[in-house]
Amino acid sequence: MNPFSGNLGIALAAARAEVSAVWHRPGTAAAIAALAAFPFLTYHHLFDGSLAKVVIRQTYYMNTFAPVAVGVIFADRFVRDRLLGVREILDTLPTSPAARIWGRFAGVIATGALPIFVVWLAQAAHIALVTHRAAALGLAMASFVVGVLPGLAAVCGLCLAGPALLGLPLFRVLFVCYWFWGNLIPSQLFPSPSGTWATPIGGIALSGIFHVDFGDGRVAAVDGIGSVSVLVIAGLVLVSALQYSERRRRATA
Amino acid sequence: MIIEMTSVSKVFGRTRALEGVDLTVTPGMFGLLGANGAGKTTLMRLLAGVLRPTSGSIRAGAWQLTRAADRREFQRVLGYLPQDLRLYPDMTARALLDYIAILKGVAVADRRQRHDTVDALLETVALSDAAQRKLGGFSGGMLRRVGIAQALLNNPAVLIVDEPTAGLDPEERLRFRNILSRLAGDRTIILSTHIVEDIAATCRQLAVLRSGHVAYFGDTAGLIRRAAGRVWTVETNDLLPPETTIVSTMTLTHATRYRVVTPHRPHPAAVPAEPGLEDGYLSLMQDQQDARPTSRAGAR
Numbered sequence: 092m093n094p095f096s097g098n099l100g101i102a103l104a105a106a107r108a109e110v111s112a113v114w115h116r117p118g119t120a121a122a123i124a125a126l127a128a129f130p131f132l133t134y135h136h137l138f139d140g141s142l143a144k145v146v147i148r149q150t151y152y153m154n155t156f157a158p159v160a161v162g163v164i165f166a167d168r169f170v171r172d173r174l175l176g177v178r179e180i181l182d183t184l185p186t187s188p189a190a191r192i193w194g195r196f197a198g199v200i201a202t203g204a205l206p207i208f209v210v211w212l213a214q215a216a217h218i219a220l221v222t223h224r225a226a227a228l229g230l231a232m233a234s235f236v237v238g239v240l241p242g243l244a245a246v247c248g249l250c251l252a253g254p255a256l257l258g259l260p261l262f263r264v265l266f267v268c269y270w271f272w273g274n275l276i277p278s279q280l281f282p283s284p285s286g287t288w289a290t291p292i293g294g295i296a297l298s299g300i301f302h303v304d305f306g307d308g309r310v311a312a313v314d315g316i317g318s319v320s321v322l323v324i325a326g327l328v329l330v331s332a333l334q335y336s337e338r339r340r341r342a343t344a
Numbered sequence: 345m346i347i348e349m350t351s352v353s354k355v356f357g358r359t360r361a362l363e364g365v366d367l368t369v370t371p372g373m374f375g376l377l378g379a380n381g382a383g384k385t386t387l388m389r390l391l392a393g394v395l396r397p398t399s400g401s402i403r404a405g406a407w408q409l410t411r412a413a414d415r416r417e418f419q420r421v422l423g424y425l426p427q428d429l430r431l432y433p434d435m436t437a438r439a440l441l442d443y444i445a446i447l448k449g450v451a452v453a454d455r456r457q458r459h460d461t462v463d464a465l466l467e468t469v470a471l472s473d474a475a476q477r478k479l480g481g482f483s484g485g486m487l488r489r490v491g492i493a494q495a496l497l498n499n500p501a502v503l504i505v506d507e508p509t510a511g512l513d514p515e516e517r518l519r520f521r522n523i524l525s526r527l528a529g530d531r532t533i534i535l536s537t538h539i540v541e542d543i544a545a546t547c548r549q550l551a552v553l554r555s556g557h558v559a560y561f562g563d564t565a566g567l568i569r570r571a572a573g574r575v576w577t578v579e580t581n582d583l584l585p586p587e588t589t590i591v592s593t594m595t596l597t598h599a600t601r602y603r604v605v606t607p608h609r610p611h612p613a614a615v616p617a618e619p620g621l622e623d624g625y626l627s628l629m630q631d632q633q634d635a636r637p638t639s640r641a642g643a644r
Contacts, residue, residue, distance in 0.1 A: 100452035108443055112434055176430030180494065183392045184447045185419035191447065342412070344395050 101186050102194030109168065109198025110205075119164055124206040127157035131214060142224055147303040149218065150234040153211055154293050155275070158242055161203035162250045162266045167259055168199050169251040169333065174259075182341060189334050192251075196330045199247045204240060211235055237300050237315075241322035242291030248329030255333060288318040289325070296322070345405045345421070345501050345532050346370055347391065352400035354386050361386040362556045365400070373528045375543035375550035375564070376536040377625060382553040384536040385427050388506045391534065392424040404502065418502075420449065423495030427506040427536075429487060433480030437471055437490050438462060440479060444494045465493040469523065485516035492523060503533045509542055521545055544621040552628060559632050564621055571619035571627040576604050578614040585610055589626050605630065 113119050130152040131137065137152075138145055169192070172178040181188070215231030254262040273284045274292040284290050298305055299315020347369040354362040362383045378384050389395040390402060393415045407414035431440055441462045445451065451458035466472045469489035474482070479490065488508060495503060505524065509517040517539075524533060525546050537543060543550055544564065552560040552567070560567055575591075579599045584590070588610045591603040603617060604610055605626045619627075 097449075097452065101446055101449075104443055104446040104452075108435075108439075111439070112432075115434060175432065176428055177432060179389075179394055179426045179428070179430075180424065180444070181447070182394045183419055183422060183424040184444075185416050185422075186447055186449055342396075 098187060098190035101190035102197065105191045105194025106198035106201065109195055110202050113202040113205075120202075120206040122164065123157055123160045123203065124210050126160045127153050127207045127210040128214075130155050138218075138221055142218075142222055142227060143230060143301055144303050145222065146215070146218060146227055146230045147234050147238070147297050147301045148305065149214060150211070150231070150238045151292070151294055151297055151305065153207070153214065154239050154242065157207045157210075158203075158246045158291060159267060159270045161199075161243060162246045162270070163263050165199050165203060165247065166250045166254045166263055166266070168195060170254045170259055182344070188337050188341070192330060192334050192337065196247060196251060196326075199251065200240070200243055203243050203247060207239060207243075208235060211239075234297060234301065237319060238293035238297040241296060241319045241326075242293050244326035245291045245322040245329075246326075248326030252329040252333040252336075255336060288314065288321040290318070291322055293318075347405075347502070347532060347534075348403045349387075349391075350401045350403075352387075352390065352397045352402060354383075354390060354395065355398045360556055362390070362397075365553075365556075365558055367551055367558060367561060369532055369534060370549065371530055371532045372549070373524070373547040374532065374534045375547035376534060376553065377538065377540065377543055377550055378553035378559075379538060383556040384538075384553055385506055386556075387553065388424075388427075388504050388534070388536050392422065392426075392504050393419055420498065421501040423498065423500035423503045425488075425491045425495045425503075425505040425508055427510070429491045431479045431487065431490060431494075434478060436476050436478055437466065437482070437493075438475040440490065441465065441494055441497065445497045448498045450498050461497065465496055468496070469493045470519070485512050485519075488512065488516070488520065489523075492520070496527070501531060503527065503531055504536075505533065506536045507538070508535070509537065509539060517542070540622040540625055552625065554629065554632055560628050564624075567624035567628065568619050568621055569624070570631075571605060571623035573616070574605050574607055574627050575617045575619040575623045576602075576606065576610055576614040577617045578602050578604065578611045580611055580613055582611065589630060591623060591626060 131149070134152050137149060140148070167174065172181060181191070211231060215228050218231065219225050219227040249266065253266065257265065272281070274290050276283055276285055286295065288295060294305060295310055295318040296315045297303060298310040299312050299318065302309065302312070349365050349367045352362060352365040353360065365387065376384050376387065386395065390397055393409065397410065402409040404418045407418045409415050409418060435443070442458060445458050445462060450461060463472070466475050469492055471486065471489055471493070474486060479487065482490065492505070492508070495505070508524070509520050512520065521542060524535065527533060535543065535547060547564060549563050550567065551558055578584070579596065579601045581599050584602065584604065585606070587606065589605045591605055594601045604614075605623050
């Protein structure tokens with residue numbers, strides 16, 4: 092049996108449609124890339140310390156604002172079927188909506204990650220040139236996978252499921268508030284998930300797995316692995332909840 | 345494929361959109377006629393699986409559409425063109441049809457075959473030249489043609505088209521009717537419309553909905569016969585009786601020519617006229633005006 096027939100083929104088609112939609116809207120990719128690049132223009136002492144410290148810290152800085160753009164821009168990717176009125180045709184299709192939803196999830200992660208990855212690739216090349224060490228590139232790729240992608244999985248799960256529950260405008264406002272509250276405001280100042288396994292900015296994951304101190308003390312490897320797991324699982328749970336909600340809606344229509 | 349609806353009702357909150365609907369649809373073109381708000385779109389959505397009936401049963405061939413698994417199997421052989429057709433404006437026609445083809449399970453793993461299917465359908469609906477344009481720039485008629493193309497992707501045995509010609513110019517309407525007529529053959533095509541001419545030109549069998557009930561179910565000739573002896577033309581400057589239903593009015597130099605539907609001669613100068621389907625529909629509505637709704641009012 093061809094593995095690309097059936098639900099896998101449908102998921103791939105849905106993912107491809109998401110990537111294509113952004114491909115034809117270069118402003119979207121540019122906005123995400125700009126927010127990814129912005130910290131490199133504002134932070135100082137970017138090249139202080141060992142190679143690992145330089146690469147890992149810059150991964151962390153890069154991930155400060157770009158996921159906010161992903162969460163806000165892609166918040167309409169699921170609800171647009173209802174808003175555009177396309178849902179009526181989709182509801183008459185014989186194939187399971189689950190494959191479409193998961194494909195859309197994968198597509199949104201890919202379209203959100205791609206501009207950030209391009210910026211990071213350029214910056215990683217810059218680091219390699221400045222430090223005269225090609226190992227920076229490999230380390231940068233690893234830090235991208237560990238520090239950026241899990242947080243994006245959680246953010247993309249949230250931006251697909253959240254608007255379906257809250258509505259688009261309210262979700263966007265709350266998401267921006269959540270990002271600053273949950274990532275950037277120190278928990279010593281105000282109770283928040285900042286600095287915990289659930290913070291999608293990637294600091295705990297990067298610090299724990301690559302043994303880099305961001306100034307808050309060393310984080311254990313188990314905390315790093317825990318953070319990656321929690322973020323990925325959060326994304327999967329949110330999309331599963333969306334899938335369940337869709338199934339219920341169709342069953343009770 | 346034969347589709348049977350038995351005592352189907354659909355309630356939205358306090359609104360009874362459909363009540364006790366009994367219909368049997370056989371292969372060929374089947375018309376569904378009714379005024380705005382009569383329940384046509386609700387009925388089409390029930391058949392297409394977008395909605396579930398509040399009560400009653402719908403059987404399509406061997407499938408019982410109230411069961412999820414049967415409904416999914418039926419949707420494999422179904423093509424649906426909704427009344428309010430909306431598509432992704434940022435996709436090209438070709439990209440959308442390719443995407444929908446995959447979602448319908450058409451040649452998912454065979455890209456060449458799928459592309460050939462899409463190209464053939466674009467040719468059928470005369471959109472090959474516009475295939476690479478974004479749907480956001482399409483006219484209403486062009487969007488409808490994309491709509492019928494997506495409905496045909498899986499070579500459906502049942503085609504449900506809801507108000508396909510609403511808002512189209514005369515040329516587009518004619519093109520659409522011809523496309524549908526060519527498709528009939530062994531297919532079951534259910535055409536819902538409030539434009540009587542579309543049904544008169546294409547359907548042998550029809551049902552008329554009124555306020556959620558079936559007011560007539562049978563062949564078009566039977567509906568026309570309802571108006572026998574009730575259609576008149578008259579040229580006059582006088583006022584006609586208030587119970588007279590005026591079908592058309594034409595102002596002449598010396599008088600006004602009316603075509604009317606009424607059980608009794610409306611004016612001494614009135615001349616009997618040959619009834620058409622529209623006359624039959626209006627005659628039916630006249631009879632229904634004060635009558636109690638029935639679920640099976642017509643004769644085959």
